[in-house]
Amino acid sequence: MTKEISALIPAYNEGDRIGDIVNTIRSSSLINRIYVVDDGSNDDTAIRAGEAGAKVLKLSKNRGKGFALKYGLDRIIDKNDIIVFLDGDLEATRNDIDMLIEPVLKNDCDVTIAKFLPAKKRGGFGFVKGLAKSGIKFYTKKEIDSGLSGQRAFKSEVLKNFTKMPYRYGIEVGMTIDVLNLGYSIKEVEVKMKHRESGRDVKGFIHRGKQFYQILWTLISKGVV
Helix, strand or coil: CCCCEEEEEEECCCCCCHHHHHHHHHCCCCCCEEEEEEECCCCCHHHHHHHHCCEEEEECCCCCHHHHHHHHHHHHHHHCCEEEECCCCCECCHHHHHHHHHHHHCCCCCEEEEECCCCCCCCCCCHHHHHHHHHHHHHHCCCCCCCCCCCEEEEHHHHCCCCCCCCHHHHHHHHHHHHHHCCCCEEEEECCCECCCCCCCHHHHHHHHHHHHHHHHHHHHCCCC
16 A cells, blocks of 8 residues: 655745755655745745745744644644655755655654764764763663754654654654654664754854753753753
8 A cells, every 4th residue: 555655844944945855855756745834934935845846834933843843743644654854954865865764664663763974064062962862862771873863754653642742952852762762663774964064153052052952951851850
C-alpha cells in the first residue's frame, strides 16, 4: 500500500532560501505534499514558498518553531503515514531527503534524525551540543549525537502521542527524549545537508546563548535539577 508522506517546514524570514528547499523536496519521489508554516515572517517567505509549489499555512505573528510545527501537525497529521520535518534554511539534495525517509518507510525504525557532517565554519565551543547530548542521555540512558538536528522523519503514530511540544530551540531535545521514553526507536542517518551556520561573532554567541538557555529550560521542565 502506498504511504502518504508530507514534508512540514516551519519558516521565519527565509524568503531567500525557501524556494530552493521546496523545489528540492518536490524532486523526491517519496514525498506527496509540502507544507510551509510561515511563522509570522515580515519578508516574502509565504509568497516564495507558494510559488515553488508548497501549501502555505500562515501565522499572524512569530510564535516560535515548536508552535509552528504543532500548528502544522494539527492540520495534516491525520492525512499522512509519515511526516518529515525540514528547516527553511536547509541546503539538501533529493538523495539526502530520501535517505531520511527510507528507514522509516521500510519499518527499520520509527524516527530518523539527520546527522550532519562537521561544520566548516568555527562556531561555538560545544556547550550547546554537549548540553543536548548529556540531557538526552540523562533521561533515556541512550546516546544520540544529533539531538539538535531539526531534520527528521516520523511515523505519524509517534507524533500523535505528543499533546504538547517544547517551543523554540528546546523542541528537538525535548522531542528526542519523549520519543525514546515512549518506547519508539530512533536511527541517526548521515547526510550531506547544510544549513545557515553561525560564527564566532556577537550575533553567533547571542544565538547560541538563546539555544543553551531554552534547551536548559526544556530539560529543567522535565525534572533536571
